[in-house]
Amino acid sequence: MNGVGLALRALDHGERRLEHRFLAAAQRHRTEHEFCHVAGDLARWSREHHTRLVAVAAQRGLNLRWPSSNRSSDLLAGVRTRAAEAVGRRPEPGLLLLRDLRELYLAASRNSLHWEMLAQAAQATRDTGLLDVVSRCHPQTLRQVRWTNTMIKTLSPQVLTGL
Amino acid sequence: MDASVDRIADPWGGRTPYGPGTAWPVRTDTYLEDGVAPQDVDQWVQTSSLLHSNGDAMDVAVRDGRIVGVRGRGADRVNRGRLGPKDLFGWQAVASPARLTRPLVRDGDRLVECDWPTAMDRVVTRSKELLRQRGPSSIGFYTSGQLFLEEYYTLTVIARAGIGTNHLDGNTRLCTATAGEALKETFGCDGQPGSYTDVDHADTIALFGHNMAETQPVLWARVLDRLAGTAPPRLVCVDPRPTPVARRAQVHLAPRGGTNVALLNALLHEIIRTDRVDHAYVRAHTVGFEELADRVADCTPEWAARICDVPARAISEAADVIGTAERLLSTVLQGVYQSHQATAAAVQVNNLHLLRGMLGRPGCGLLQMNGQPTAQNTRECGANGDLPGFRNWENDAHVAELARVWNVAPEAIPHYAPPTPAMQMFRFAEAGSLRMLWISGTNPAVSLPELARVRAILAQERLFTVVQDLFLTETARLADVVLPAATWAEKTGTFTNADRTVHLSEKAVDPPGLARADLDILLDYARRMDFRDRDGQPLVHWHDPPSAFEAWKLCSAGRPCDYTGLSYERLRGGSGIQWPCTDQAPEGTERLYTDGITWAGADVSETYGRDLVTGASVSEVEYRALNPDGKAVLKAAEYLPPHEETSEEFPLQLNTGRTLYHFHTRTKTGRVPQLDAAAPDVWAELSPAEAEARGLAEGDLVEVTTRRGSVRGRLRVTAIRDGMVFLPFHYGYWDAPGGDRPAVGGAGRAANETTVTDWDPVSKQPLFKISAARITLVEHGDGTPAPAPTTTASAPVAPADVPATVGGALAHASQVVPDAEAGDGSRS
Numbered sequence: 001m002n003g004v005g006l007a008l009r010a011l012d013h014g015e016r017r018l019e020h021r022f023l024a025a026a027q028r029h030r031t032e033h034e035f036c037h038v039a040g041d042l043a044r045w046s047r048e049h050h051t052r053l054v055a056v057a058a059q060r061g062l063n064l065r066w067p068s069s070n071r072s073s074d075l076l077a078g079v080r081t082r083a084a085e086a087v088g089r090r091p092e093p094g095l096l097l098l099r100d101l102r103e104l105y106l107a108a109s110r111n112s113l114h115w116e117m118l119a120q121a122a123q124a125t126r127d128t129g130l131l132d133v134v135s136r137c138h139p140q141t142l143r144q145v146r147w148t149n150t151m152i153k154t155l156s157p158q159v160l161t162g163l
Numbered sequence: 164m165d166a167s168v169d170r171i172a173d174p175w176g177g178r179t180p181y182g183p184g185t186a187w188p189v190r191t192d193t194y195l196e197d198g199v200a201p202q203d204v205d206q207w208v209q210t211s212s213l214l215h216s217n218g219d220a221m222d223v224a225v226r227d228g229r230i231v232g233v234r235g236r237g238a239d240r241v242n243r244g245r246l247g248p249k250d251l252f253g254w255q256a257v258a259s260p261a262r263l264t265r266p267l268v269r270d271g272d273r274l275v276e277c278d279w280p281t282a283m284d285r286v287v288t289r290s291k292e293l294l295r296q297r298g299p300s301s302i303g304f305y306t307s308g309q310l311f312l313e314e315y316y317t318l319t320v321i322a323r324a325g326i327g328t329n330h331l332d333g334n335t336r337l338c339t340a341t342a343g344e345a346l347k348e349t350f351g352c353d354g355q356p357g358s359y360t361d362v363d364h365a366d367t368i369a370l371f372g373h374n375m376a377e378t379q380p381v382l383w384a385r386v387l388d389r390l391a392g393t394a395p396p397r398l399v400c401v402d403p404r405p406t407p408v409a410r411r412a413q414v415h416l417a418p419r420g421g422t423n424v425a426l427l428n429a430l431l432h433e434i435i436r437t438d439r440v441d442h443a444y445v446r447a448h449t450v451g452f453e454e455l456a457d458r459v460a461d462c463t464p465e466w467a468a469r470i471c472d473v474p475a476r477a478i479s480e481a482a483d484v485i486g487t488a489e490r491l492l493s494t495v496l497q498g499v500y501q502s503h504q505a506t507a508a509a510v511q512v513n514n515l516h517l518l519r520g521m522l523g524r525p526g527c528g529l530l531q532m533n534g535q536p537t538a539q540n541t542r543e544c545g546a547n548g549d550l551p552g553f554r555n556w557e558n559d560a561h562v563a564e565l566a567r568v569w570n571v572a573p574e575a576i577p578h579y580a581p582p583t584p585a586m587q588m589f590r591f592a593e594a595g596s597l598r599m600l601w602i603s604g605t606n607p608a609v610s611l612p613e614l615a616r617v618r619a620i621l622a623q624e625r626l627f628t629v630v631q632d633l634f635l636t637e638t639a640r641l642a643d644v645v646l647p648a649a650t651w652a653e654k655t656g657t658f659t660n661a662d663r664t665v666h667l668s669e670k671a672v673d674p675p676g677l678a679r680a681d682l683d684i685l686l687d688y689a690r691r692m693d694f695r696d697r698d699g700q701p702l703v704h705w706h707d708p709p710s711a712f713e714a715w716k717l718c719s720a721g722r723p724c725d726y727t728g729l730s731y732e733r734l735r736g737g738s739g740i741q742w743p744c745t746d747q748a749p750e751g752t753e754r755l756y757t758d759g760i761t762w763a764g765a766d767v768s769e770t771y772g773r774d775l776v777t778g779a780s781v782s783e784v785e786y787r788a789l790n791p792d793g794k795a796v797l798k799a800a801e802y803l804p805p806h807e808e809t810s811e812e813f814p815l816q817l818n819t820g821r822t823l824y825h826f827h828t829r830t831k832t833g834r835v836p837q838l839d840a841a842a843p844d845v846w847a848e849l850s851p852a853e854a855e856a857r858g859l860a861e862g863d864l865v866e867v868t869t870r871r872g873s874v875r876g877r878l879r880v881t882a883i884r885d886g887m888v889f890l891p892f893h894y895g896y897w898d899a900p901g902g903d904r905p906a907v908g909g910a911g912r913a914a915n916e917t918t919v920t921d922w923d924p925v926s927k928q929p930l931f932k933i934s935a936a937r938i939t940l941v942e943h944g945d946g947t948p949a950p951a952p953t954t955t956a957s958a959p960v961a962p963a964d965v966p967a968t969v970g971g972a973l974a975h976a977s978q979v980v981p982d983a984e985a986g987d988g989s990r991s
Contacts, residue, residue, distance in 0.1 A: 032590065033920045034927075037806045038777055044803075089593055089623075146779035153780075154580050157329070161300055162596025 004121050004130070005062050011114035012053040012064045018107045018144070019046035025100040027080040031088035032097055035151060039104075042147065045140045046111075056133045094159035098152065105148035112141045165979050170194075171841050171970025174248050174823055174954060175376070175384045176978050180391035184364055184525075187385055191244035194251040194976040195224060195232035204231065209735065211241075211658065211666035213309055213651040214249040214826045216339075216533040217379040218660025220739055221246055223254065223652050223671045230254050230652060230672055239738045241359060241664050247380035249826060251976050252838055254652065256831035257672070261634055263647035264676020274635075274645060279677065279687075285644050286601075287691045289627045293599055294326070299577075303330030303588045303597050306546050307604030308338060308535025311656025311668065313711035314681045315537075315544035316718065317703060318603070319551055321685060324569050325694035325702055329577040330597060332548050333541040334605040336585040337929060338534030341500035343542050343549070344926035345509035345531055347770045348798055349517070351763030351790075353542055353553045354723045356516075356755045357492065357528025358741065359662045362386055364526025367488035369399040369481075371512055372423070372498015373532060376407035377823035377955055379661075383407070397488075399481050401426065402498055403818060404848070404889060405882035406956040414481040417884040418471035420816040421503035421805035421933040426478065427511035428802060429467030432459040433482030434518055441520030448760055449517050450790050451797035458799035470802065472886075490526030491519060497534060497820065502932040506925035507775040507800035514797050523757035530661065537658040543724045544715065548582040548927070552722035553762075553769040556581060557783065560766070568718050570696040581780075584927035586611075586920070593620045601629040603681060604648070608637035608903060609828040609895035612918035612929050613871050614911075618904055631684060634830045637895050637903040648681050649674035655708045656682065657734065663741040663752075665726070667734035682708060723755075723762050764793030775800040778924030805933045807919050813935035815853070815888045817869060819914040820932070823955050825893040833898060837974045845876040845912050846949040848889035849938060851960055854880045861964060862944030866910065869917040869936045875910030877949035878938075880960050888938050890914040891951075892931065 022043035026036045057064045087093050115138035122130040168176055170192075179188040195201065207222035220239030224232040233254055237244035266282035267274040293301045304322045306315065315333075322331040343353045350356070362368070362385045376383040389395055390411060400412035401423070409415040418426050434440060435456050445452050464482070468475035485491060493516060499508045509531060521527035533539055538547075545551035554561035556578040566573040583591070589611070591597035600621075611617045621628055621641040630642035639645045653674040659665045674680070679687075686703060694702035705711045709731055719726045719742075728744035728751075741751040755761075762768060771786035773779060775798055781789075790796055809816060824841040825832040832838045847867050849859065859865060863878045867888055874890055883889055892914040900906040905916070919934045948965040951957035959965040 031593070033586070034778075034922060034924055037921050038924050040806065041803055042777065090595065094594060094596070143774055143777055143779060146774065147777040150777075150779040157580055158300055158583075158591055158596050161298060162591070162594075 007117050008057045014111040015046045015049045019043045027077050028084055029097050030081050030084040042144050049137045052133050101148050101152045108144040167975045167977050169970045169974050170248050170251055170976045171837055171974040174380050178391045179388050181388055182393035187243050189237040189243045191235050191237045191979045192246040192976055193234040199231045208669050208671035210668040212250045213536045214253045216661045217381050218664050219246055219250050219381050225671050242381045245381045252835050256834040259834045262675045267645035269643045282644050286629055299327040301598040302326050302328050303600050305602045306333045308335045308538035309604050310681050311658050312540040313656045313708045315540050315546040316715045317685045319545040321689050323576050324571045330583045330588050332585040333546050335538040335541040335547045339538040340928040341505040341509050341926040342531035344506045348510050349513040349795055351768030352723055354755055355663050357530045358753045361492045361526050361528030364490050365396050365492035366490045367397050369493045370408050371401045371495045373494045373496035374406040397484050399484050403884045403887055404956040416473045418473050422471040423499050423508035424504045425467045425470040425802040428459045428462035429464050429478050430482045432462040434486050439486035440518050444520030449795045449797050455797045455799040491521040492528045494530040496532045503805040505923035505928050510798050517795055523754050533661040539659040548584050552719050555769050586922050592626050599627040603631040606636045606638045606828045609913050612915050613920045614915045640903040647678040649678050654680035664739040666739040760795045773925050806921055807935045809935045813937050815936045817934040817936035818887055818889045818932045819892045822891050828895050829893045837970050841968055842952050844950040845894040846879050846951040847876050848879050848881045848883050850883050850885045851880055852885050862948045864941040866939050866941050867936050869934045872916035873911050874916055879949035879951040882960055
């Protein structure tokens, strides 16, 4: 595996993790309606990125497919949802939401840097197929970064001063 | 024409046909209570309608200190003398015996009457206590779309500079937030581009999710008169229901709920594919064409047809009509604003006009409509989540300018984050960080989504709730302090309609009992709180409506909504006047953007923009790079599936909305005999195929259920699209056994028992039109039809089985057309 392969694998891993984090956080914060709905939409982008990465890697003889996800995460999802609803009338989960937003921001930023690396490599090797994938996906990753940043800006004042 | 017409049976009245480019003829509508003749009227007092956003100018008839009727103002540019059914009959609610006449304070489970000092003392004591213990962010204000400009401006100064809270919003969040946001995204700044007079010139009128016939019946009468005249315009209608607009449309598209972006992207695709683009206009006045063209490149009519469930050729035909228009007027309302991807869709309508270069000329108008009579002022005055005068909270120069107007330090005005939208405020109250909520002129216990949740929030002991209203609404019953307010015709002030026309509304009669004007309540609060400016002088230094108006004029100076050329004297008599009205434009301004885009530059714009899908802020640096010359922005958006999809358990899309005869939660219109009788109770609408599949028929008692709750009503079978059930949202509990909620063991009556808590991430407007639902039979009817009007989108598919909606003798209003006007431009 060459360096591009390593970067593809790292990014694919990052996109899978980000999708999972968005979905888990959406369940954890069911009562934060805007966060919950938009996080679900943004998880879809990471899933699509994964699909595209698998395809572009396959063209290069690289297998990025993961074993299908196990059931335990679905069981956990129900627990997370019920826990969210039970504590929905307390202010402390706001802190947890800020923590989740911070982690999502960092995870999306990490993916953004990997897209950047792939874009540079694709240009250096005139790999138009890869460049096409990057130019489709990277803007969406940047939008994930901007959204988490906007949410942190908007919610921090109330969460941190309203305890 | 001089006639008496049953205006419940015929909501739009008689025709006065006219041709393109000619003036809309005058028709003066009058309704006086039984036994009163015009010569019996002591005084006619000038005002404008407060029961919808059209701004129909009228005079109130007063006799012996009572209102006895109304008459349209023929001289006014908006309605040329016409009035709609709510205008003609709605005034009767002002004298309802159910009006609040004394303040109330909570004593355990009860609300008890008291005097003003007692009530205000409770409010002031709690305000000061919270400011001391928890800070300004523990206090929030949730206001209305029905107060007056002077009142919103005063409230804004109190909330933002007095208390110093970021939590001030209006129920305009539910009706007009997307209109404002869509204009901001495209043109950098709020401000209605078009004018109602564009109806007089248009050759094509496209209505997107806008049932104009019911929401603005007088504007629809204007369209009907064009349709009856020479060279009538072609109509394109996007609406899942068989509205009166749909019935007159050349092309009617009835898409699946939540798919507006897909449909509009396909229309844009076709406009670009057929090269009906005004390239010179696009080059001169826009940025972003390549990105938009790229975004819609794959959005063919066939692609959209699969998502929207409308025929591809109908989409092509609609694009053809819009693409060949020479004078295109588009209007947008709740079918877009309260549905999935609200702002993204509304912005695509702006894009249609920019691509076609159809702005700023007669007939080339864009009307992002408002739902409420004074929603425009909530937006202008900064009571709806923006700073006053369409100033940008992220622009330090704008904040400094506002601080100079108010003579406070810039830091005294919260501008560290976007002003908090209503739904988020309720969330803060739910989580316990917001401890006082002052609700004025709105009824969230019926109008917000997911009512069980809203009631639980309002009923919390830790939340101190002040409700300022005319009646003991469902919300007032949950309050800690209830303040009785004066209403329209009992107080003086100004307000502005959806096409920027400012009207003066004068006091005609005294309010009942101890009820006071909203302005007086707010001024009293400011005095008691002793808010001061940076020189130690009173922060709120005005004392009555005219002085409040003068204060607002200073604040509006130099901004798009410039009122400096207006005064009460200028607004008295004659016609309303459209802002901006200045020394340079003393007669007001009919259309914006007649000479290019003027408020999109980064230094003057109200916003730097947001991501249309996520709502993420665009930074100042990014905006300057994207739009260095301050042009209109062609913003593209991809279609996303709705968040709550239908399933086996909930196979139908639930759509909620209004009917012509009622306003909001019926606090007024439910107390008007003619209006109440026309639509006395909740119903559900379903298509013949869906009804048949479930063995349901007209008049059956059914239950509509979602994951949140259920509503019970009689079934009306209409030509609504398959796969959808419709509920009117007006009905609550003040005239039902429960009082403020469903009676124990009883069924829900308010549509919002069922709606999902979800909002557009860009405009923060809640989505009332895309919950997943099922409908079940409770019991078969006995042949009595559903209590739904037959004159509207609720018209039955089998009219023979349902008696037509009529008003009878008490609903006859006179309409007079001066001889010189009649027949002008008519085909007949």
